[in-house]
Amino acid sequence: REILKCGRFDLKLDGLPLVMGILNVTPDSFSDGGRYQGLEFALSRAEEMIADGVDMIDVGGESTRPGSPSVPALEELQRVMPALYALRELGKPLSVDTCKPEVMREAILAGADMINDINAFRAPGALEAVIDSDCGLCVMHMQGTPQHMQEQPVYQDVVREVIEFLRERVDTMVAAGIERARICVDPGFGFGKTIEHNYALLRHLGQIRQELALPVLAGLSRKSMIGAVIGKPVEQRLAGSLAGALASVAHGARIVRVHDVAETVDALKVWRAATAD
Numbered sequence: 001r002e003i004l005k006c007g008r009f010d011l012k013l014d015g016l017p018l019v020m021g022i023l024n025v026t027p028d029s030f031s032d033g034g035r036y037q038g039l040e041f042a043l044s045r046a047e048e049m050i051a052d053g054v055d056m057i058d059v060g061g062e063s064t065r066p067g068s069p070s071v072p073a074l075e076e077l078q079r080v081m082p083a084l085y086a087l088r089e090l091g092k093p094l095s096v097d098t099c100k101p102e103v104m105r106e107a108i109l110a111g112a113d114m115i116n117d118i119n120a121f122r123a124p125g126a127l128e129a130v131i132d133s134d135c136g137l138c139v140m141h142m143q144g145t146p147q148h149m150q151e152q153p154v155y156q157d158v159v160r161e162v163i164e165f166l167r168e169r170v171d172t173m174v175a176a177g178i179e180r181a182r183i184c185v186d187p188g189f190g191f192g193k194t195i196e197h198n199y200a201l202l203r204h205l206g207q208i209r210q211e212l213a214l215p216v217l218a219g220l221s222r223k224s225m226i227g228a229v230i231g232k233p234v235e236q237r238l239a240g241s242l243a244g245a246l247a248s249v250a251h252g253a254r255i256v257r258v259h260d261v262a263e264t265v266d267a268l269k270v271w272r273a274a275t276a277d
């Protein structure tokens with residue numbers, strides 16, 4: 001498929017792989033944890049990513065740090081909605097990273113072009129919240145919950161189990177009346193996986209795309225699967241993350257979710273020039 005339907009935008013998937021820039025609007029991602037500075041920060045960061053060539057911006061109001069408690073819907077709304085209103089005039093597709101139906105509903109009304117749900121729209125009311133819109137939907141695999149997912153991830157066959165989970169979620173969504181053209185899938189690197197599980201999934205992204213016949217979104221940027229291999233802390237994972245992004249694309253991912261937009265855009269351009277037939 002060449003197009004991912006995302007609200008106001010039809011994302012073309014047959015060109016350069018798309019770069020989704022990460023924009024955290026959680027207090028722990030600002031220096032002072034303040035909301036106002038947060039909005040100013042969000043706007044300037046978004047404009048910087050756009051100048052750097054980002055294709056879409058993923059706005060997240062709840063830190064999914066392993067072991068982190070869930071944030072109340074109202075709190076998440078208070079973080080996300082001002083950012084959405086400020087960013088939606090920038091003319092770039094906006095994705096909202098949330099599991100909560102209440103946040104999905106408001107985000108869509110405020111013009112979100114995609115809902116990025118690490119919980120694969122399993123919360124009660126999540127499907128109903130997105131069904132009557134045309135926003136894009138990112139369906140991600142997670143084993144367990146952010147609170148406990150990294151305690152002891154176990155699979156018989158991680159690739160098989162992730163594919164079957166995603167297939168079941170997509171089939172359920174399509175059966176509920178959601179258009180396939182709105183859906184992309186994501187193996188959920190770091191969400192209930194060991195380092196080995198993550199690399200098995202990365203090596204088999206092509207199989208995931210093949211069996212589900214859906215675009216794959218990959219989010220490895222600065223994650224522990226990168227850190228474990230290079231032995232570097234999160235602020236020194238740029239080179240590793242670029243290699244991860246290129247590996248994802250080489251294995252068939254069409255969207256990469258990253259922190260370092262300018263560097264990833266450059267890396268993808270060179271990769272494309274080197275592989276275009």
Ligand SMILES: Nc1nc2[nH]c(S[C@@H](C(=O)O)c3ccccc3)nc2c(=O)[nH]1
Pocket residue numbers: 022063064065066097116117118138140186188189190217218219220221223257
């Ligand atoms: N679709 C999609 N959405 C995502 N949201 C995130 S949060 C992640 C991070 O490191 O950004 C993270 C994980 C754990 C703690 C903090 C932050 N990761 C993905 C992903 O891999 N795919």
